[in-house]
């Protein structure tokens with residue numbers, strides 16, 4: 001177990017999570033802001049990439065599990081992403097659509113934000129997304145981030161980048 005919140009546990013991915021991960025990432029509605037939904041191979045690579053990230057960086061996207069039921073409902077964590085040409089620590093999140101709009105995405109992202117400022121030396125954390133991804137940028141705002149730039153991007157057409165500094169985080173009411 002890595003992080004505990006009021007309703008959630010964030011723990012490392014395992015290969016056994018595959019069916020629950022595939023249910024999320026193969027869904028066209030969930031993946032509407034991505035080039036395409038994931039197939040089985042891409043989903044396996046996603047889990048593998050995160051297992052690799054734990055080894056390389058000590059963090060990655062973690063499985064988000066409901067404490068009450070032990071149901072796997074998504075992932076959330078920290079990865080290094082290319083944001084307009086710079087490699088930056090990014091908070092990412094994907095929640096099963098059965099659980100959308102119940103505060104789980106922002107509860108997980110807040111916990112990752114706190115973990116990152118407490119356990120790494122990064123002075124700024126980012127989230128980026130396709131400009132159409134309202135759920136994603138609303139979640140970034142919900143964890144205290146502000147929009148810092150809009151830029152043209154091969155993958156997204158236009159991307160928005162949100163960020164929170166360590167200084168801003170220190171004065172947040174938590």
Ligand SMILES: CC(C)(COP(=O)(O)OP(=O)(O)OC[C@H]1O[C@@H](n2cnc3c(N)ncnc32)[C@H](O)[C@@H]1OP(=O)(O)O)[C@@H](O)C(=O)NCCC(=O)NCCS
Nearest residue numbers: 093094095100101102103104105106129135136138139142
């Ligand atoms: C982004 C995502 C993780 C949000 O998860 P969630 O559990 O629904 O988020 P929350 O319930 O914590 O909502 C956080 C805020 O976003 C808002 N929000 C969430 N989805 C929304 C939507 N589709 N449209 C408008 N607002 C939305 C909520 O109302 C809430 O706002 P508030 O703080 O003002 O109350 C979820 O929509 C998702 O998995 N999307 C698909 C995967 C994806 O695109 N991930 C991001 C890649 S960049």
